[in-house]
Amino acid sequence: MLTVGLSGGNAAEVSNTNSEPSRATLSTAEVLDGYAARGWRFLAELQRRDGMEFVIGRSSGGHVWNLEGDRRVLDCGNSGGVHSLGHRNPELLATIRSALEHYDAGIWTMPTWEALQLQDALARLAPIPDCRAVVTLSSTDSLDLAVMFARRVTGRSRITAYRHGYHGHGGFAAVITGSDSEGVRDYYSLPHSMTEFFPQYDSIEAIAPLIHEQCAAVVLEPINFETFKPASAGFLQELAALCRRSGTLLIIDETRTGLSRSGRPFMTARYGIEPDMLVLGKGLGGGLYPVSALLASIPVYERCMNEGWGFMSSMAGSPIGLVVAAKVVEITQRRGLLDNVARLEGLLTDALRDLCERFGSVYFPAWVMGGMAAIGVREERAARSIRAGLFQRGVLCHSVSEIAPRVVKFMPCLTSDAGAVGELAAALEGFAVDWMRS
Secondary structure (H helix, E strand, O other), rough: EEEEEHHHEEEEEEOOOOOOOHHHHOOOOHHHHHHHHHOOOOHHHHHHHOOOOEEEEEEEEOOEEEEEOOOEEEEOOOOHHHOOOOOOOOOHHHHHHHHHHHHHOOOOOOOOOHHHHHHHHEEEEOOOOOOOOHHHHHHHHHHHHHHHHHHHHHHHOOEEOOOOOOOOOHHHHHOOOOOOOOOOOOOOOOOOOOOEOOOOOOOOOHHHHHHOOOOOEEOOEOOOOOOOOOOHHHHHHHHHHHEEEOEEEEEEOOOOOOOOOOOOOHHHHHHHHOOOOEOHHHHHHHHOOOOEEEEOHHHHHHHOOOOOOOOOOOOOOOOOOOHHHHHHHHHHHHHHHHHHHHHHHHHHHHHHHHHHHOOOOOOOOOEEEEEEEEEEOOOOHHHHHHHHHHHOEHHHHHHHEOOOOEEEEOOOOOOOOOOHHHHHHHHHHHHHHHHHEE
């Protein structure tokens, strides 16, 4: 029997007639069958089509295990950085457990000390001088808000973004996502008139004609989303200057690159520019709680947040999420973590260079920065099969680029060691050997 508490201290007993199997008794196949029958069938079919059937039963550090417990996979996809500090990071688990003892979601109309603590922690690190933070539940929400802020501040309507970028699947974030493989603008018949896309990343000549008197903002990641190639310093510096001259706001999306993924707390700091707004997400919640933040310059923040109800959300800004996010910010700026990212960059660079030298007919050099890495795949047919091939060898990659150059991309946990890089290299070697024999 299941006891349900009622107001006034009374209780009622309700029969638990649920005869469904418990999670502990389910198999991967049964969960996928359930998705196919009454859930997100598309996802189940995608896994099965690619030979990547997997339902997580346990996770720890850089690895996940299936429900049955007989398969372990190295997570180098990281949900784009959600688990940057490792799955079920012990410090973050202790933080959220403690928070649950003291807090609930709070009441959104009541200020909290925890919000000020996170605000101050982010402001100390951010490349925007003395910025202010707006906490949301996801980077999609933060991008949505950034576009609304830009339109209000400038009085303009157009947004410029990279054709192959990705910023989210909802609201304005979906409207400014141009990626054919990731985007949903056409799928949902979203308006096309608001966004202008430039076709070539890292080219000031490609973007300059789109920064005009109707352009409210440029939204850009400091890496090419499709290939992980970092922007050149000259490109971002020229872009920032062009935006200033034209009265266009510059919004940098550090959803993937922030929180020390690039080897710096913010990748933007590498370029010596000061964007008007910056987006954080994914890893800010430590893989345990949905937290994102929009960092805005004081003029933008004052105009949008302190002249009426600029933004509100019942659950964003929950003290639980704020405490977890503050701990994430603290960990990601520790010297030990930053030193480990530097070691990881060196290990990845050496391993991928070695693979390109030994298997030059399969791979070619691409790039590594911090905990982001890519290796080129020479043949189109190999590029189409390498994601599944690596997964079968125990490694989950981030993705394979849909545009040239064709590269396979990796985002291992920032806490990864030489053993993890060895696992990744072994999977890439195994794929290359089998490919050359085929």
